[in-house]
Amino acid sequence: MKVRKVTAAASVLLALSLTATACGGDDKDDKGSGGGKKITIGIKFDQPGLGQKTPDGKYEGFDVDVATYVAKELGYKEGDIEWKEAKSADRETMLQRGDVDFIAATYSITPEREEKVDFAGPYLLAHQDILVRADDKSIKSPKDLNNKKLCSVAGSTSAQNVKKKLAPKADLQTYGGYSECLTGLQNKVIDALTTDDSILAGYAAQKEFEGKFKLAGFKMTNENYGIGVKKGSDLKKKINDALTKMVKDKAWDETVKKHFGPANYKNEPAPQIGDIVK
Template identity: 80%
Template sequence: MKLRKVTAATAVVLALAVSATACGKDDKKDGGSSGGKKIKIGIKFDQPGLGQKTPQGYTGFDVDVATYVAKELGYNADQIEWKESKSMDRETMLQRGDVDFIAATYSINDEREKKVDFAGPYLLAHQDVLVRADDNSIKSPEDLNSKKLCSVTGSTSAQNVHDKLAPKANLQEYPTYSACLTGLQNKAIDALTTDDSILAGYASQAAFKGKFKLGGLKMTNENYGIGVKKGSDLKAKINTALEKMVADKSWQQAVDKNLGPANYKNEPAPKIGNIVK
């Protein structure tokens, strides 16, 4: 009797072990999040057309670029953990390892390259203005003199225009870009300034479709890169993924889908490592 009891118990243990092993194999074969494999990606949560968190999920050009890159790195969409990357936090997040990479309208410059590495660039943007669709009075930066020029509180965009290009511009600071858009629509301001890609994203929202247009002034060059931790081998892998995204036309499709409704005339996809000053 004792032998039979031990044998039965052993059989139960063996059955459980086989079952657990089978489950483990299925998880790995599945390749989804059940296998525990994750990648953490930093994006903006509040920039329509580029990186926005919505009740339906995450949308925007940066999101599409990051998702494509993640796939090339071996991660499915359900294996991505999105992290909000505010402008002031991006270098710190990479240095601490809070994220694997950041795609968040992240302009490459000398000061940032001292702290982190960049793959790309993957988009060449420019500082521009957004005006009402029926306003043809602003055709050059000088035309902003005596105009009410809006940007968000703390932004350097409007100040740059005032200091360097249009010293008589009447600067207006609003708490958000959406507030600037409302002011533009109500004629409380004449123009909103920041990167053209950001302006196109906001103007592409359904509520504003057809009401605004980009001025096409190209006042600065903003080379958007994907930030990685200093010395990370991800830089080379991400560059390979970006080159493939351009080659198979997925890059242009992402631009058209997210920024096209604002009649955004994008620059050609930049060459990897080619920083336009």
């Protein structure tokens, strides 16, 4: 860069100009008190073991660890990350508007979603499953859910999938959230809870529930979790490279054990990045 001397007056004008530019700029990579580079990542705030905002304002879970690893590979420190809540219904819109740089939030890759956004990954292969009480020996296959009270949350398609395809006589119970389903399961008001096995494992691994529930291991669907980016973004390849490295250096295995281990979650091996399991 060419450097030249300036007069005192010019220096003042230059300083004022730079200050005005800094105050007026809206570059998302330059926000924050330090003016340093930032990255904004969407996660779930209410899924223990995957993406959760704790009462003390911290963020933890498998998706959080994966996103943090990826961000570091992209050149960002942990303190450079701004976390945003990415509710299921808002994810495509958040990416399309540029509210976030990428989303790691139990985000299953589907043809419908791929029309709107791009996906890196998959970084986890999950399956729809059910959670039952640890001492329950009556449900050995999906058909055993007939005449059982099956819980899922409002707006979820998981319970409908079971009723339509596997257990048409299941008694569906719709609750406002998974925590309510867990309470009902614990109190024997319901017999089983259904959603992705990774989500179920995250809840079952909480200290207050440890040892009280078990996953049935039915693997009723394949859910390829991907990291969503804006359509056409060059981040897709960079994130895939980061995920490949995470699997290779065993950091992926360590974070799976850390967050799902207490639930005895028999997770699938780390997926081949770029290969979607149908």
